[in-house]
Amino acid sequence: MNRSAPFNWKLWLLWVFATTLGWLVGSSFLPLELVAGLSIGVAQWLVLRPLFPHSWWWIVLSASGWMLGWGISMALVIPESAALIAGIVGLSTGGFQWYSLRRWVPIAHWWILVSTLAWIIGLSGFTDQRLTGMIVGIITGIVFELLARHKK
Numbered sequence: 001m002n003r004s005a006p007f008n009w010k011l012w013l014l015w016v017f018a019t020t021l022g023w024l025v026g027s028s029f030l031p032l033e034l035v036a037g038l039s040i041g042v043a044q045w046l047v048l049r050p051l052f053p054h055s056w057w058w059i060v061l062s063a064s065g066w067m068l069g070w071g072i073s074m075a076l077v078i079p080e081s082a083a084l085i086a087g088i089v090g091l092s093t094g095g096f097q098w099y100s101l102r103r104w105v106p107i108a109h110w111w112i113l114v115s116t117l118a119w120i121i122g123l124s125g126f127t128d129q130r131l132t133g134m135i136v137g138i139i140t141g142i143v144f145e146l147l148a149r150h151k152k
């Protein structure tokens with residue numbers, strides 16, 4: 001992808017849609033801690049697939065990072081702190097996803113920070129829970145589009 005090209009709104013919109021759909025499907029099932037990471041990973045992978053070869057690891061890493069983040073949060077017994085739980089889940093998920101992105105994008109380390117912040121905003125109760133996927137998709141989609149420009 002050309003770094004000086006105009007912003008790829010189609011790629012961004014696909015990412016937002018995939019993240020929103022993945023969240024809505026995943027959050028419709030219990031336990032949320034297990035299913036949401038997998039469904040979001042699958043939906044986002046459909047957007048990643050044409051850009052990055054062998055990106056199926058994104059699914060595994062997204063689900064693993066999501067479950068680890070929730071597991072740590074529950075082990076620390078911090079149900080009253082939505083922002084802290086969201087930060088742990090976002091950091092864990094973003095860190096695992098970074099492991100996949102780093103093969104194709106030299107500046108992929110930014111993904112960890114953005115994922116953490118996006119999940120804090122999306123899961124902290126500032127908005128309706130049904131909007132979480134869209135909020136996370138909007139924020140991470142901007143950075144995903146920018147990272148895709150730096151593809152190796």
